[in-house]
Each structure stands twice: as C-alpha cells, then as structure tokens.
Amino acid sequence: MNRTLIPLSLLLLAGLAGAQKTTLTIESWRNDDLKVWRDSIIPAFEKQNPDIRVVFSPSAPAEYNAVLDAKLKAGTAGDLITCRPFDKSLELFAAKRLTSLNGLPGLNNFDAVAKAAWSTDDGKTTFCIPMASVIHGFIYNKTAFKELGLSVPTTEAQFLSAMTKIKASGKYEPLVMGTKDQWESATMGYQNIGPTLWNGETGRKGLLSGAAQYNKGGFLQAFQALERWKPFLPRGYQALAYPDAQNMFAQGRGAVYPAGSWDIGTFRQMNPKLEIGAFAPYSVAGKKCVIDDHPDIGLGINAASKNQAAARTFLTWVASDSFATLYANALPGFFPLANVKYTVQDPVAQEFLKWRSQCGKSFRSSYQILSRNANPNNENDLWNVSSQLLNGTMTPQAAGDMVQKNLASWYAPQKGK
Structure with a gap:
C-alpha cells in the first residue's frame, strides 16, 4: 500500500511545482527565427531559470505592427514585446504600452548609441533592451x-x-x-x-x-x-x-x-x-x-503583463554575454549591442564585428x-x-x-x- 501512495504523492507535488511555473510569451515579427528561439535560446534560459517557461510567438513581419496594436488594445498581447527601432517603439512607450527599464540589471552594458533607438528623445528613459544591430x-x-x-x-x-x-x-x-x-x-x-x-x-x-x-x-x-x-x-x-x-x-x-x-x-x-x-x-x-x-531589434516589457518580475529576469539575461554568444552565432550578421565579451564563429561575421574596435560607430x-x-x-x-x-x-x-x-x-x- 505504502509503495503505491508514495509515488502518487510525489506525482502530485511535481504537478503542483509545474503549475507554479511562470509562463512568458514573446511577441515578435521574426518568424524566420522561430527555430533558433525554440531550439537554442529558450532552452538555455530555462536551464538557468527552471521556474520560468518561455514561449516565442511570432507574427508575419508585414503584419506585426497591426497585429501587436490589436492585441495590446484587446489585452491579449504577450509579456515581452519585440521592439522595432525608433519611433514605432517610442509611440508604444508614450501610450504607456511599454514599461521603463531604467535600473534594470544589465542595462549599463549598453552605451548611449546602442540605447538611442529605444530611448526617449532626451535619452533619459530606455524602454527596450537593445538586442542586435546590423x-x-x-x-x-x-x-x-x-x-x-x-x-x-x-x-x-x-x-x-x-x-x-x-x-x-x-x-x-x-x-x-x-x-x-x-x-x-x-x-x-x-x-x-x-x-x-x-x-x-x-x-x-x-x-x-x-x-x-x-x-x-x-x-x-x-x-x-x-x-x-x-x-x-x-x-x-x-x-x-x-x-x-x-x-x-x-x-x-x-x-x-x-x-x-x-x-x-x-x-x-x-x-x-x-x-x-x-x-x-x-x-x-x-x-x-x-x-x-544600425540598431535593428530590441525587447521590452508589456506594461499590462502580470509577470513583470519574470519578464525583467529574462531581459537581464538578454543583456548578458551568454545571450550575446547564442544570438550572434545562431544568426550570423546580427550583432548583439551589449558591451560584453562574446565570440562569433562565422569568419565573415567576425570581420564585421572587428570593425567596432577599429572604427567609430553611428547609425x-x-x-x-x-x-x-x-x-x-x-x-x-x-x-x-x-x-x-x-x-x-x-x-x-x-x-x-x-x-x-x-x-x-x-x-x-x-x-x-
């Protein structure tokens, strides 16, 4: 009898533990990146953060702005919003759709040029973590x-x-x-x-x-x-x-x-x-x-998300060298903007990346x-x-x-x- 009850109780506890996981959903236009997120990026994050589950849910690039706007208005948008550079994301922040990321651990890994595409005109508030440039x-x-x-x-x-x-x-x-x-x-x-x-x-x-x-x-x-x-x-x-x-x-x-x-x-x-x-x-x-x-892609937090703490944990990881190495090698030619150490395996991508230390930079x-x-x-x-x-x-x-x-x-x- 006891041999039967113990496994059942363990299963119940495991079920409760699984139910307590926080699920984060990412909105994005990069539907061509679905396999990269599903097979490489998300598993690496979840291994370090077993209490958080992440779902990458992209839309078609040409439809993304309209789909995202509709979801935000309906209250059905994901917790994390992939941010286009400059005015479109600034409009979302001004409409109180994105939260301020000032004070987020890891934000200081980015210089003013990197943050400019996802900051207010005066540069005082940043609302998306810069993910990559071209x-x-x-x-x-x-x-x-x-x-x-x-x-x-x-x-x-x-x-x-x-x-x-x-x-x-x-x-x-x-x-x-x-x-x-x-x-x-x-x-x-x-x-x-x-x-x-x-x-x-x-x-x-x-x-x-x-x-x-x-x-x-x-x-x-x-x-x-x-x-x-x-x-x-x-x-x-x-x-x-x-x-x-x-x-x-x-x-x-x-x-x-x-x-x-x-x-x-x-x-x-x-x-x-x-x-x-x-x-x-x-x-x-x-x-x-x-x-x-040129800044190409960032990631911000939906102001209406009920999982703000977990979302900030994810963005702090996005600002790390672990994410930079994963992203740069999964998508050669898209370069993380964080001032962290990472290596790129593709030799031509390596050459492009080398210019950051040899030349000035702008956009x-x-x-x-x-x-x-x-x-x-x-x-x-x-x-x-x-x-x-x-x-x-x-x-x-x-x-x-x-x-x-x-x-x-x-x-x-x-x-x-």
Missing part, C-alpha cells in the same frame, strides 16, 4: 580578388583603383548594386560610406540640432563620393532590383557587393561554395573609418526624429536622390539641396538653413 560594409568575392591580384582596399583611392582593374578585366562586375528599388542606393551606398565623411555621431547629431546640413560639409561630400561609384555598377543597373543583385553576386559574377551584415546568411544559403570576405567602409581624405552600426542619419514627417520624409528623400544620383539624373549638390530643402520645410532646427 553593420554596413562591403562583401567581396575572394576568388575574383585572388585571380586579379587585388588587395583589400582601406582608402577611397585604393577602392577606386581596384574597381578600375576589375572593370578592365571584363570578367566580373566590379560593384554589384542596382537602383531599381532605390533603398539600396541610400542604405548600402550613402549611409555606408557617409558616416566616415560626416564624422559619425558628430554629424548625425548636427542634423538634429541644426548645426549640420545635407547640402554642405560631410553630408554633401558623401553624395560626391557616392557619385564616384557610377562607372562601376553592373550593366543595366537601373533595372536591377535587390534580389537580382543578391543573385548576381551569389552566382560569382561580381567582385564587390555593398552590404548589410544580414547578407552574410543569405549568401551562405544561396551559394555555400562562394568564398567571401568583407572589408570596412574605406577612409576618405585621411578620415578614420566610422561604421553604420543611419535619417532614423532618429528626422523621418517623423510623412511627406516630405527624410528617409524616402534619401532613397530618391541617392538613386537619381547614381542614375546620372541628379548632381551631388542638387541631391543635397533637395533633401535639405524638404527637411527644413518642417523640422524647426533646420528652418532657414
């Missing part, structure tokens, strides 16, 4: 470089010389990028090489304060430097869309690809045999390199505050003029003048400049 630079075809006897360029003069040699060879397209979709011209072009010329955060903050303008100084010089890419773009580049450029480079038909680090994983999948390397935005006129280390000039106006919109204007510049239908000065005029039409610190 870094801009260049991915190159190692086979092409070896074949043509080229070295990795570190200056603009070396870069243009390499482009000239590649073009003369006739075997490879020197610089694989199209202008059909417009955004690449600005994102992988202007915002890639520009931060070095406008001195990174000094120039970006100058636009916010009114001390810098798009039609003079480093911002104009960046348009001038971008124009120098024109002779090296693929034949018919005006009709080349983003997927077309990816496909061209993955097939080994190009030598250099202006890149975001997210392209590492894409090329690994498209052509595992393609030997690729990476080099940082080159120096222009002797200026030290500054990389576009895209149009993303904080300056694109809050619907029309004209600073980000869209940069897409437009950067593609026109490369298509030869606009000069660098005209590009800078147009962007500056439209920004000054609504943004008070730039009025009259």
Whole structure:
C-alpha cells in the first residue's frame, strides 16, 4: 500500500511545482527565427531559470505592427514585446504600452548609441533592451580578388583603383548594386560610406540640432563620393532590383557587393561554395573609418503583463554575454549591442564585428526624429536622390539641396538653413 501512495504523492507535488511555473510569451515579427528561439535560446534560459517557461510567438513581419496594436488594445498581447527601432517603439512607450527599464540589471552594458533607438528623445528613459544591430560594409568575392591580384582596399583611392582593374578585366562586375528599388542606393551606398565623411555621431547629431546640413560639409561630400561609384555598377543597373543583385553576386559574377551584415546568411544559403570576405567602409581624405552600426531589434516589457518580475529576469539575461554568444552565432550578421565579451564563429561575421574596435560607430542619419514627417520624409528623400544620383539624373549638390530643402520645410532646427 505504502509503495503505491508514495509515488502518487510525489506525482502530485511535481504537478503542483509545474503549475507554479511562470509562463512568458514573446511577441515578435521574426518568424524566420522561430527555430533558433525554440531550439537554442529558450532552452538555455530555462536551464538557468527552471521556474520560468518561455514561449516565442511570432507574427508575419508585414503584419506585426497591426497585429501587436490589436492585441495590446484587446489585452491579449504577450509579456515581452519585440521592439522595432525608433519611433514605432517610442509611440508604444508614450501610450504607456511599454514599461521603463531604467535600473534594470544589465542595462549599463549598453552605451548611449546602442540605447538611442529605444530611448526617449532626451535619452533619459530606455524602454527596450537593445538586442542586435546590423553593420554596413562591403562583401567581396575572394576568388575574383585572388585571380586579379587585388588587395583589400582601406582608402577611397585604393577602392577606386581596384574597381578600375576589375572593370578592365571584363570578367566580373566590379560593384554589384542596382537602383531599381532605390533603398539600396541610400542604405548600402550613402549611409555606408557617409558616416566616415560626416564624422559619425558628430554629424548625425548636427542634423538634429541644426548645426549640420545635407547640402554642405560631410553630408554633401558623401553624395560626391557616392557619385564616384557610377562607372562601376553592373550593366543595366537601373533595372536591377535587390534580389537580382543578391543573385548576381551569389552566382560569382561580381567582385564587390555593398552590404548589410544580414547578407552574410543569405549568401551562405544561396551559394555555400562562394568564398567571401568583407572589408570596412574605406577612409576618405585621411578620415578614420566610422561604421553604420544600425540598431535593428530590441525587447521590452508589456506594461499590462502580470509577470513583470519574470519578464525583467529574462531581459537581464538578454543583456548578458551568454545571450550575446547564442544570438550572434545562431544568426550570423546580427550583432548583439551589449558591451560584453562574446565570440562569433562565422569568419565573415567576425570581420564585421572587428570593425567596432577599429572604427567609430553611428547609425543611419535619417532614423532618429528626422523621418517623423510623412511627406516630405527624410528617409524616402534619401532613397530618391541617392538613386537619381547614381542614375546620372541628379548632381551631388542638387541631391543635397533637395533633401535639405524638404527637411527644413518642417523640422524647426533646420528652418532657414
């Protein structure tokens, strides 16, 4: 009799212990990351925190904002909210949908640049833990470089010389990028090489304060430097869309690809045999390199969650080196923003990551505050003029003048400049 009762009592106790577990649900748009969270990230956290169960519940990327808004209004949203950078998440905080994370253990692992995308305009309150950024630079075809006897360029003069040699060879397209979709011209072009010329955060903050303008100084010089890419773009580049450029480079038909680090994983999948390397935005006129280390994804706490303590425990772990190592290796090209030690196994991702210690860092000039106006919109204007510049239908000065005029039409610190 006793032998039967003891196991039953143990089972009852085990059941009670299981019932006392706190369950945290994560809302996200990264449905492509479901396997990574389910198989790697969540098990690692639950092993350290056996009293907390975590469920990753993503929506389709294009539907995420609308789905999340509906769930928040209905009171059915998860405990943890994956945060897009800048204004969308700031709106959620202003509407009291996200809690302040000030004082959270681990928050001091992030510097002001990392926190800017998920903090109030004055920088005093942070409402999402920065999870990862993407870094801009260049991915190159190692086979092409070896074949043509080229070295990795570190200056603009070396870069243009390499482009000239590649073009003369006739075997490879020197610089694989199209202008059909417009955004690449600005994102992988202007915002890639520009931060070095406008001195990174000094120039970006100058636009916010009114001390810098798009039609003079480093911002104009960046348009001038971008124009120098024109002779090296693929034949018919005006009709080349983003997927077309990816496909061209993955097939080994190009030598250099202006890149975001997210392209590492894409090329690994498209052509595992393609030997690729990476080099940082080159120096222009002797200026030290500054990389576009652009905040991409954060994680905050739903203010209506009934599991605030458990949610804060999870976010503290997200700020740790354990999470950084897991995330960086599960998703090569997405780099944790915490100032903690972590290693990256993918050699090209390692190269991108190395630039953080070699170069200054900033992020895209149009993303904080300056694109809050619907029309004209600073980000869209940069897409437009950067593609026109490369298509030869606009000069660098005209590009800078147009962007500056439209920004000054609504943004008070730039009025009259």
